[in-house]
Amino acid sequence: MVEVADKLALGDIYVDIECTYKDEMGKLGNSFRVLANAIKEQTHLVKRMAEGDFSMSVEIRSEKDTFGIALNRMIEKINDLLSNIVIASE
Structure with missing residues (x-):
């Protein structure tokens, strides 16, 4: 879990978390x-925004x-x- 947390902190969202324990470590693994x-979900939305796609909404x-x-x-x-730019240009 420390390695996963360190990767996430550095921006590496492509982490695999496999935890089969049913104890506290399993609960921690599931939370991670x-x-x-x-x-990952929010990063993909931001990538779409960076490409100019603003047609989505984020699940709160x-x-x-x-x-x-x-x-x-x-x-x-x-x-x-x-929208204001389009209206002004017309």
């Missing part, structure tokens, strides 16, 4: 798997999902800006 998957996982909320707000603001 959920965390890694959430990071909880009221404390600061990153997801900020991503949705950024998508909304960029779409508003692009």
